[in-house]
């Protein structure tokens with residue numbers, strides 16, 4: 078039996094800790110804050126518990142759904158409500174796309190998202206032949222023109238990465254797009270109606286996933302979870318590795334046979350500065366975007382239900398339209414459990430409708446440097462302009478995610494390969510998390526599995 082340390086109690090670290098415990102090892106999990114879960118977090122809005130961080134997991138790859146099921150959580154799927162794009166003065170249906178690259182040009186034209194000139198350019202497709210990695214925006218612009226990037230790719234990438242289309246690597250973020258758009262002929266079959274849903278969730282909220290994993294760890298008797306412990310350094314010792322841990326000012330050194338570092342790039346870089354300097358330098362070059370989510374509860378009065386089209390799951394907003402919000406998610410229309418959670422909630426007799434807006438893109442951090450009230454006000458102004466909603470909310474809760482999402486810049490895949498090569502030179506060390514091979518929950522779970530396997534296999 079060996080002893081491992083996992084640094085970081087987000088979903089990546091929790092996954093690694095669980096795998097190591099399941100393999101019969103002792104694990105010490107160190108989390109800097111007083112709460113496990115990282116970007117999976119719950120909040121209370123007008124007495125209803127909802128996600129104020131990540132709210133869905135991809136269903137078309139197995140890792141996150143498999144983890145949820147393994148720790149005893151039920152899995153649900155979004156309703157049939159579809160998204161809109163708020164652009165050129167109206168809410169318009171989102172046509173079929175692959176991260177904004179149109180898969181049906183007739184649908185795109187009918188949506189009214191592009192100007193007539195934009196449609197003409199999109200139809201005059203030019204096949205790009207990029208030499209190496211290229212940004213998603215440059216790739217799509219070369220094939221369909223700038224307007225497709227500005228009005229479709231930007232809002233979709235803004236949703237997933239809070240990033241800029243012309244900076245994010247196609248190879249790292251949407252490798253299928255490189256393959257698709259560099260072909261002469263694009264043939265994408267219509268999705269079969271019985272295809273598996275793209276997304277999944279957990280009734281009651283995704284925040285339950287880390288909590289259920291943590292409960293399983295506690296039940297295993299093999300994992301010691303310590304909160305409020307900031308790891309400052311990972312160092313080599315004659316016997317293996319050790320971490321320098323700071324628990325509310327009291328510094329200790331914890332020895333282990335192996336260490337999994339499951340923290341964002343900046344703290345990981347600091348921890349590895351001496352132990353793996355090449356990896357640390359590369360990690361320090363990964364930028365992060367900040368964003369904020371405002372979750373609202375509205376009384377389900379007729380003027381509110383009339384304004385919010387319940388056929389829509391929400392809308393995305395292209396940056397060129399100059400609005401404050403980049404998206405709105407009508408959570409009550411997207412998730413049956415959110416609608417149910419709002420029933421009879423106000424004074425036990427009036428239904429509440431919960432939904433959220435999101436604000437903030439990479440490079441636009443100053444827009445978030447205002448008081449919470451200002452983010453609420455700007456969101457309500459945009460909601461009113463988009464939907465006609467003028468009622469006052471019963472409650473509004475702001476959750477900020479400073480440095481929440483890593484930006485996979487052009488060259489990211491090569492950067493990650495250099496990081497992994499440098500980390501592999503330190504026996505017993507592994508890294509995982511959103512900084513490497515995908516920011517989504519499923520990718521993070523996969524990276525946690527991989528890191529646990531790597532340290533367990535070493536020595």
Ligand SMILES: Cc1cc2nc3c(=O)[nH]c(=O)nc-3n(C[C@H](O)[C@H](O)[C@H](O)COP(=O)(O)OP(=O)(O)OC[C@H]3O[C@@H](n4cnc5c(N)ncnc54)[C@H](O)[C@@H]3O)c2cc1C
Pocket residue numbers: 084085086087088089090107108109110112113114115116117129130131132133134135306307308309339340341344368370478481482509510511512516517518519521
């Ligand atoms: C607002 C928002 C919405 C999102 N929505 C979705 C979604 O709907 N679906 C989806 O699939 N993905 C979504 N994502 C992405 C996804 O949630 C995250 O990428 C993922 O949860 C990251 O998990 P992680 O464990 O790698 O990192 P984190 O969740 O960041 O966890 C890292 C942990 O390490 C701790 N830590 C940091 N430094 C130290 C240190 N020095 N010592 C000890 N501990 C430390 C932190 O406190 C944190 O708990 C969203 C992200 C954001 C920000």
